[in-house]
Amino acid sequence: MKAYISISVISIFLVNSAIAFCPSGLRSIPHTSKFLKATTTENDASVEKINKVLPKEDMLKEDAASAGSEEGKWKVKENAKEQTQVEKMEVQEEVIPPKITDPKLRVQTNRYKDLEMSLSIPFLKRPNNLDGTHAGDIGFDPLGFTESNDLYTMMEAEIRHSRLAMLAVVGWPLSELLGPKFMLQGENHIAPSVLNGFNPLSALVTLLVFGGIGYFEYSTALRSQANSGLGRKHAEDMADVWKYGIPGDYNFDPLNLYSSFGDDAAGRKAMREVEVAHGRAAMLGISYFALWESMTGIPIVKNNLLFEPNLIIPLLGVAYLGFDFFFDMESDDQYLFQIKLSSEGDMRVTRLQNWLNSSLRNSGVDGEVLKEKGGAITDFADMIKSKVGELTKEEEPPKGL
Numbered sequence: 402m403k404a405y406i407s408i409s410v411i412s413i414f415l416v417n418s419a420i421a422f423c424p425s426g427l428r429s430i431p432h433t434s435k436f437l438k439a440t441t442t443e444n445d446a447s448v449e450k451i452n453k454v455l456p457k458e459d460m461l462k463e464d465a466a467s468a469g470s471e472e473g474k475w476k477v478k479e480n481a482k483e484q485t486q487v488e489k490m491e492v493q494e495e496v497i498p499p500k501i502t503d504p505k506l507r508v509q510t511n512r513y514k515d516l517e518m519s520l521s522i523p524f525l526k527r528p529n530n531l532d533g534t535h536a537g538d539i540g541f542d543p544l545g546f547t548e549s550n551d552l553y554t555m556m557e558a559e560i561r562h563s564r565l566a567m568l569a570v571v572g573w574p575l576s577e578l579l580g581p582k583f584m585l586q587g588e589n590h591i592a593p594s595v596l597n598g599f600n601p602l603s604a605l606v607t608l609l610v611f612g613g614i615g616y617f618e619y620s621t622a623l624r625s626q627a628n629s630g631l632g633r634k635h636a637e638d639m640a641d642v643w644k645y646g647i648p649g650d651y652n653f654d655p656l657n658l659y660s661s662f663g664d665d666a667a668g669r670k671a672m673r674e675v676e677v678a679h680g681r682a683a684m685l686g687i688s689y690f691a692l693w694e695s696m697t698g699i700p701i702v703k704n705n706l707l708f709e710p711n712l713i714i715p716l717l718g719v720a721y722l723g724f725d726f727f728f729d730m731e732s733d734d735q736y737l738f739q740i741k742l743s744s745e746g747d748m749r750v751t752r753l754q755n756w757l758n759s760s761l762r763n764s765g766v767d768g769e770v771l772k773e774k775g776g777a778i779t780d781f782a783d784m785i786k787s788k789v790g791e792l793t794k795e796e797e798p799p800k801g802l
Contacts, residue, residue, distance in 0.1 A: 505665040537677030560649035563680020570683045596695035626652040638666040
């Protein structure tokens, strides 16, 4: 019997403590723990505050009953005033500032919103998240990575790999041209890499270099530069896009090159366009370096027009500049590209012709006479060509022998 009494007493205490963790609908027992009492006290206090602000029906009835007296009229006015303030707080809407449409103040969104097909792959539809808002956006995402992954994360990964590739595409050939032979691999002295292999010394140096780069990447990751000088500028530039600023923000611009195209949102985006374009080319270039040397074992700087003295590269550069000086390449929905003489090029051709005619007159040579002599030389060349063709036909053996 004593055991049953003891169990009953212990059960009462256990229930008294456990009731605090029960759902609110089961808390019908009058004896509650001190934790529940504190919670309900706070709730009662909050309800009391609400009752003070929001007049209930009983309060309204009481105000209506005592409206005849002066004190009753005062209570009615005060309650109505408090009710009006509460209604204003509930009805008040968030004021949205107007969108800034000046590209120098804010990066503009949806540049490609009217394009159905991708710019880079015209036979595929434009990816939904690639609308021309961000630098380097040409609508290229054939595998749909921007749909299945976070766009900011993908952009951050691309720009960080681009910067490493730009350093590597310069450092790789320089190491083979200027580096000590004991740091290079094999008999042909190729650059150490994952595909080419490492010796102990080059492996140690590579680990130290990438350790430093890794620490730098870690210290600038996860938008840690958001409150820096450039971070605040980027946040303002991208305010109509998102709250994350610019991917790959290192807050690093010691030579003030970032504002080369203008110290505004449009100028900074133009510089990011240049960086992304060069970074993508560098990633392709360093991939070519690594694959070429792993397959052939020949250094990238050997028998290469880019790294050995020759006249071909300078001539190609002059030809490119000359072409760009007179012609433009245009594309439309019918043709991939067309080469046309630009308006400035037409003007330059006219000036060049006038200058040549003026120079010939000053030198005493008549332009018409020079043209006639040029025609005679052309006729002579055609005659020689026809004679050579006749001789070649005569020397051919008869068919069937």
